[in-house]
Amino acid sequence: MTDILTHQEAGVLTLTLHRVERKNSLSTAMYAALADALNAAASDAAVRVAVIQGHETVFCAGNDIEDFLRQPPAGPDAPVFRFLRAIATFPKPLVAAVCGPAVGIGATLLLHCDLVYAGDNAAFSLPFVNLGLCPEAGSTLLLPQRIGAHRAAQLMLLGEPFTAQDALEMGLVNRVVPPAECNALAQAQAARLASKPLSSLLATKQLLKGEQQAAVLRRMEEEGALFSRMLHEPAAKEAMTAFMEKRAPDFSKC
Numbered sequence: 001m002t003d004i005l006t007h008q009e010a011g012v013l014t015l016t017l018h019r020v021e022r023k024n025s026l027s028t029a030m031y032a033a034l035a036d037a038l039n040a041a042a043s044d045a046a047v048r049v050a051v052i053q054g055h056e057t058v059f060c061a062g063n064d065i066e067d068f069l070r071q072p073p074a075g076p077d078a079p080v081f082r083f084l085r086a087i088a089t090f091p092k093p094l095v096a097a098v099c100g101p102a103v104g105i106g107a108t109l110l111l112h113c114d115l116v117y118a119g120d121n122a123a124f125s126l127p128f129v130n131l132g133l134c135p136e137a138g139s140t141l142l143l144p145q146r147i148g149a150h151r152a153a154q155l156m157l158l159g160e161p162f163t164a165q166d167a168l169e170m171g172l173v174n175r176v177v178p179p180a181e182c183n184a185l186a187q188a189q190a191a192r193l194a195s196k197p198l199s200s201l202l203a204t205k206q207l208l209k210g211e212q213q214a215a216v217l218r219r220m221e222e223e224g225a226l227f228s229r230m231l232h233e234p235a236a237k238e239a240m241t242a243f244m245e246k247r248a249p250d251f252s253k254c
């Protein structure tokens with residue numbers, strides 16, 4: 001599909017979010033394409049490493065809000081949840097390059113990437129509460145583990161945005177570089193990984209994840225059930241309608 005570009009070369013599968021006019025927000029079709037590509041790559045001997053990247057001005061503005069209003073995910077096999085399970089269980093190294101806005105799932109998906117490189121223009125936010133929703137992607141488990149409970153609450157309950165430098169200091173990204181260099185750096189690191197023995201990469205990633213993976217999948221299920229229910233409730237409907245109508249939401253009745 002044209003909103004997700006796939007390129008495979010020398011053992012590296014690159015998935016490029018390519019919907020810049022909509023700030024690379026993810027539609028149902030894009031989730032399905034990403035899930036299918038990752039699942040196929042997991043068992044394709046020709047793929048040793050995967051890279052997820054966006055444009056140097058924008059990584060991903062989260063779920064396509066209009067699409068979510070029109071066709072909310074129906075059950076655990078909805079493409080968004082298939083995508084989340086695919087990145088959480090991807091057995092090979094996963095590298096991300098993030099420039100510009102990385103919002104909602106555009107930020108939480110990074111918690112599943114092994115190496116994350118950020119442009120100095122990266123602008124992260126987890127605005128789930130502000131949208132009348134709850135976080136997803138196992139992020140309610142992974143984020144406090146990575147950065148501590150208080151900082152996670154600041155980012156998730158208050159929905160405070162954070163910069164590339166903040167993300168570096170919190171250990172959420174590996175390196176910050178000028179945006180024009182970010183995708184190239186991710187590609188170079190992916191090429192280094194692809195030259196290493198795949199069996200060692202697979203074993204090491206499996207050990208790094210350890211028993212955590214089952215806990216993450218369980219948490220993703222819990223989050224997904226709540227998230228799907230909340231999407232139909234008044235607060236989310238008001239927040240998403242307000243975004244589409246370019247006005248501030250009114251939560252006085254929610």
Ligand code: COA
Binds near residue numbers: 023061
């Ligand atoms: N879903 C659907 N459309 C989106 C979108 C999203 N998540 N994010 C951006 N767009 C659309 C905008 O509606 C706008 O459409 P228009 O040209 O028809 O007016 C277009 O993409 C450009 O976005 P705009 O907001 O004008 O760009 P910006 O540079 O001023 O701001 C963001 C970029 C990412 C900060 C801002 O678009 C944003 O906050 N998006 C929503 C993020 C969000 O809440 N995601 C979580 C969803 S669960």
